[in-house]
Amino acid sequence: MNVGFVYHPIYLKHDTGQHVENAKRLEAIISHLEQTRLKEQLTAIEPRAASIEELLLVHHNRHISQIQEVAQKGGGWLEVDTVMSPDSYQAALYAAGGTIRATEAVINGEVNSAFALVRPPGHHATPTRAMGFCLFNNVAIAAEYALSKYELERIIIIDFDVHHGNGTQEIFYDNPQVLYISTHEYPFYPGTGSIEETGSGAARETTLNIPLPGGCGDAEYLQAFEQVIAPAAKRFAPQLILVSAGYDTHWSDELALMQVSVTGFAQMVKIIKRLADELCNGHLVFSLEGGYNLNALAASIKATFDMLLGCSDIEDLLGQPPRRIAAPDITPLIKKIREVHALP
Numbered sequence: 001m002n003v004g005f006v007y008h009p010i011y012l013k014h015d016t017g018q019h020v021e022n023a024k025r026l027e028a029i030i031s032h033l034e035q036t037r038l039k040e041q042l043t044a045i046e047p048r049a050a051s052i053e054e055l056l057l058v059h060h061n062r063h064i065s066q067i068q069e070v071a072q073k074g075g076g077w078l079e080v081d082t083v084m085s086p087d088s089y090q091a092a093l094y095a096a097g098g099t100i101r102a103t104e105a106v107i108n109g110e111v112n113s114a115f116a117l118v119r120p121p122g123h124h125a126t127p128t129r130a131m132g133f134c135l136f137n138n139v140a141i142a143a144e145y146a147l148s149k150y151e152l153e154r155i156i157i158i159d160f161d162v163h164h165g166n167g168t169q170e171i172f173y174d175n176p177q178v179l180y181i182s183t184h185e186y187p188f189y190p191g192t193g194s195i196e197e198t199g200s201g202a203a204r205e206t207t208l209n210i211p212l213p214g215g216c217g218d219a220e221y222l223q224a225f226e227q228v229i230a231p232a233a234k235r236f237a238p239q240l241i242l243v244s245a246g247y248d249t250h251w252s253d254e255l256a257l258m259q260v261s262v263t264g265f266a267q268m269v270k271i272i273k274r275l276a277d278e279l280c281n282g283h284l285v286f287s288l289e290g291g292y293n294l295n296a297l298a299a300s301i302k303a304t305f306d307m308l309l310g311c312s313d314i315e316d317l318l319g320q321p322p323r324r325i326a327a328p329d330i331t332p333l334i335k336k337i338r339e340v341h342a343l344p
């Protein structure tokens, strides 16, 4: 398997100070990939800045100019959670462009699959505003790019970040060509992502929310993947799968209450890869969203690459969570979601 990764030092120059979403995240990932010598097995994909035309596939002109202006003025807070430095605009252009480049490399056959190791993240960014550490919606821009440039008709976005990708949902809410599937803690930030939000108009069935109670671990996530995501993906028959890969679902992450282990992420990736192999010639692109415990983040991303490379199992030095929270029974919830979406 030829697996690509996107990285560029510009991503470190989005300087957020003491913010939980900071440059140490990517530094930890890259240094772990180097120490474990995994990086040598991967193909480097050089990112580029997204063009304004590409940003406009998703965002309003006013939003793009605002981000550019705040950077020119030296940075500042855009809202309660989201801060910029002078280089953040350029980093954000490269985060969107890096996810586009990963997508191009997979579709052109330069690599079998790819992971864009970028920041700032994207899935909370809406057409008109920055939100939740996100400036531009990297995955949504790559999806719109693939739809227009390669004339694709069906793309699935799987979002396993612990937070609901409200921005991505909003962008594709009335677009039947993109099936947005999200597993997330609920009720929780940003408040969206209920079962009843299923898309509108011609896209009535192409938003699929799996809102999970806090305390879910590997078994509950795998249940959701096998019983909801797999049948939904098979029915949709995508030509490309994009993944909003957020690792704040790990048990050690302090932003949320989920109990997923590194092993759990590896199993989720294995299912996603199997679906991509079965349904769309393996065309699979990951883009980094959240994940704030540096050890867990680095180990989980290594495990993701191991799975993409075709390894059958991984080493999980962090192990299973100390069971502080009893795992909820999500069987009735899964049954309800399957009914709402009439899954086979």
Ligand SMILES: [Zn+2]
Binding pocket: 161, 162, 163, 246, 248, 289, 290, 291
């Ligand atoms: Zn998150």
